[in-house]
Amino acid sequence: MNGFEITGWGMAVPERVVTSTQLAERFGVDEQWVVSRCGIRERRAVGPGQTTASLAVEAGRRALERAGREPGEIAHLIVATATPEQPSPATSAFVHHDLGIAGSAHDVNSECAGFVYGLVQAMGLLRMDPRPVLLIGSDTHTLTVDPADKDLSILVGDGAGALVLEPSADDPVLGWNLGADGRCTGSLKVLAGGSRMPTTEDTVRQGLHYARINGNEIYLNAVRYTVRTVRETLAAAKVEAPEVCHVVPHQANIRIINSIVSHTGLRPEALVTNLDKYGNTASASIPIALTEALDAGRIHGGDTVLLAGFGAGMTWGSVLLEWGAGWGDNRKGSA
Amino acid sequence: MSLPTIEELATQLEAVSGAEKVEPDQPLQHIADVDSLDLMEWLYGFQNAYPHIPADESLFADIDDTTTLRVIHERLLALAPAQV
Numbered sequence: 001m002n003g004f005e006i007t008g009w010g011m012a013v014p015e016r017v018v019t020s021t022q023l024a025e026r027f028g029v030d031e032q033w034v035v036s037r038c039g040i041r042e043r044r045a046v047g048p049g050q051t052t053a054s055l056a057v058e059a060g061r062r063a064l065e066r067a068g069r070e071p072g073e074i075a076h077l078i079v080a081t082a083t084p085e086q087p088s089p090a091t092s093a094f095v096h097h098d099l100g101i102a103g104s105a106h107d108v109n110s111e112c113a114g115f116v117y118g119l120v121q122a123m124g125l126l127r128m129d130p131r132p133v134l135l136i137g138s139d140t141h142t143l144t145v146d147p148a149d150k151d152l153s154i155l156v157g158d159g160a161g162a163l164v165l166e167p168s169a170d171d172p173v174l175g176w177n178l179g180a181d182g183r184c185t186g187s188l189k190v191l192a193g194g195s196r197m198p199t200t201e202d203t204v205r206q207g208l209h210y211a212r213i214n215g216n217e218i219y220l221n222a223v224r225y226t227v228r229t230v231r232e233t234l235a236a237a238k239v240e241a242p243e244v245c246h247v248v249p250h251q252a253n254i255r256i257i258n259s260i261v262s263h264t265g266l267r268p269e270a271l272v273t274n275l276d277k278y279g280n281t282a283s284a285s286i287p288i289a290l291t292e293a294l295d296a297g298r299i300h301g302g303d304t305v306l307l308a309g310f311g312a313g314m315t316w317g318s319v320l321l322e323w324g325a326g327w328g329d330n331r332k333g334s335a
Numbered sequence: 336m337s338l339p340t341i342e343e344l345a346t347q348l349e350a351v352s353g354a355e356k357v358e359p360d361q362p363l364q365h366i367a368d369v370d371s372l373d374l375m376e377w378l379y380g381f382q383n384a385y386p387h388i389p390a391d392e393s394l395f396a397d398i399d400d401t402t403t404l405r406v407i408h409e410r411l412l413a414l415a416p417a418q419v
Contacts, residue, residue, distance in 0.1 A: 037370065216392045219375040224382075255372050259379070 010062025161287025
């Protein structure tokens with residue numbers, strides 16, 4: 001049992017829609033400027049009572065239902081997030097309780113690459129302990145952005161996506177790669193609220209609890225390192241870029257995604273994107289896009305699927321899977 | 336590999352931005368189809384073509400509404416004096 005299969009998937013986004021028209025009016029810019037800058041027409045934002053954990057629970061429940069699994073059957077819960085429920089304890093503890101998971105629970109914070117990092121961890125766990133894993137990416141970055149910050153406000157959205165992975169004789173992983181460059185910690189950051197700068201009245205007054213971005217640095221590093229990780233994963237898999245059937249990138253900015261495709265030789269038609277509807281949902285963006293592609297019947301058994309993420313830090317990672325025939329057919333009541 | 340001329344630089348920026356015409360002496364911020372992400376996309380290509388030249392995003396750090404492509408070209412030349 002050295003392999004695994006993906007038996008369930010699901011997503012959750014808040015009902016509240018924030019359009020680029022609304023943001024353009026707020027910031028006194030042209031809507032076309034917003035769309036041309038990032039490719040995002042609308043995004044979802046949490047409302048009262050909605051949190052990173054509540055979205056994670058909703059997505060996780062849908063993935064479990066799809067897999068035909070009860071929460072008590074899950075051996076390990078992994079929650080990728082950079083916008084935790086609270087500083088302590090981990091968000092996964094809240095999700096563990098609300099879903100009624102029986103096994104272990106831990107968080108992964110590799111920013112927007114968190115879901116890919118979590119997937120690689122799940123792959124390792126399944127080798128050591130072949131029992132079901134629930135992997136969730138969930139983020140609520142609209143709560144971390146200064147409402148006056150135009151550059152970040154136009155990008156971020158909230159949401160969660162989840163996968164259920166179960167042991168199988170067949171290994172679907174054709175290649176994978178993870179990496180980080182800790183010299184880039186200044187590109188996207190929240191300065192206050194940690195041990196380096198504990199929260200004080202002064203840090204709040206200065207707005208240091210809000211995220212800050214250097215968009216130019218992020219663009220350059222996101223393209224540079226994602227191109228690198230895609231090339232390394234494809235080389236490990238001995239697969240040529242044009243052969244990849246589906247590419248599910250972190251949905252950060254359409255300009256970054258298009259650049260990555262252009263520089264790697266991946267086919268534009270292979271791209272799975274939905275950031276025009278949801279914006280950059282950070283750790284959730286890959287599983288949300290994957291869920292929509294699967295529910296639309298776009299991905300079939302035998303297809304190659306490349307997941308590629310990058311995030312602040314910088315962190316990056318990619319996994320190339322061969323999608324299994326019949327994955328996700330275990331839903332209760334299915335034939 | 337010799338550095339691009341100012342005309343070649345303008346052509347490269349037209350290619351990545353889709354701008355119809357990039358004039359070397361026109362302030363970059365006044366060119367409608369060129370934004371900071373276009374400049375980063377151009378820079379990424381430059382870094383790959385000239386990995387021995389330490390050009391990074393600081394090339395554009397203090398860009399204002401008077402900065403032209405010619406200014407950027409001069410900064411590139413200064414980064415690679417042996418190439419001039």
